[in-house]
Amino acid sequence: MVMGEPRREEYKIQSFDAETQQLLKTALKDPGAVDLDKVANVIVDHSLQDCVFSKEAGRMCYAIIQAESKQAGQSVFRRGLLNRLQQEYQAREQLRARSLQGWVCYVTFICNVFDYLRVNNMPMMALVNPVYDCLFRLAQPDSLSKEEEVDCLVLQLHRVGEQLEKMNGQRMDELFVLIRDGFLLPTGLSSLAQLLLLEIIEFRAAGWKTTPAAQKYYYSEVSD
Template sequence: MGETGKEEYKIQSFDIETQKLLKTALKDPSNVDLDKVANVIVDQSLKDSVFSKEAGRICYTIIQVNNMPMMALVNPVYDCLFRLAQHDSLQKEEEVDCLVLQLHRIGEQLEKMNSQRMDELFSLLRDGFLLQEGLSSLSQLLLLEIIEFRAADWKMTDAAQKYYYSEVTD
């Protein structure tokens, strides 16, 4: 594995042109059509739920390049998060974990860009937590933790951290 000094991303499943587009977006987002980048990422995420985690990492990196959220990515990222908040996805611990991880990473920034969509997303998550049957204990714990995390203004108290994450290891 060649060291490039930068984090490597799993984009080999894309054609050469799309790989080039994504690599350029990761290095210098101002030199690409971010709507096109966002559509590529969302389309692949919807086809391959495992890629959703990688999509979150890519979007996070693109956002960090300019040290501010990019409006072109906000709605596609929300679209992916909404997909992960659907009934069938909440049944899969890996997808709930991915959703919660992304909300921890970029939830606060996304809410600043579009609080209405965040309210809608958390309404889905709350309903999924309260009403959906068949959720695993870990999925329930993760959903409750992210609901509390947002309610605490995207901060985790030491007591909450100890409670939620000591439960996972028990």
């Protein structure tokens, strides 16, 4: 582990109570000493409630997996994490109906985990279709009428779109058909949502890069 890396996790632990902080700190340093299924549940539960944490929790998961593999060569934590992600994935419509914020946090978290977790330097195949399914849900007309969901869709595509396209280009094509159709919807889209969708369409068309002209145009529009 790189010098100073555990410290990068420390600030994310501050939002927990003292007992949970201790559990997570131990998991990062001595994973064999704690119940790693419990650790996985704690991280997922907190990610569903705290959107700031959900954006960074993947790095903590990665650090625990690395520590566990060095110590015991096992993957108890990863298995527990994936099982829990699967449970939440299966109940995603109920989650969205119950709490839009919880749903947005879940999508942010699963994309963050997909971004960080690697097997033999490759993204985890087990997460590709669940991540795609979540993004497809965000591209449905009822989701595109909600700025929080459009914002989430665009942010996650910025983060993992290029990786996802390499894993399954056909599904990315299908997703962007939905996004383009949504952009052309005559009603229900706010001007900010339209701007965000147009920006991600152009971002992908430019090879998942922001051109200087696009940067100037979109970010001056958003700040105005």
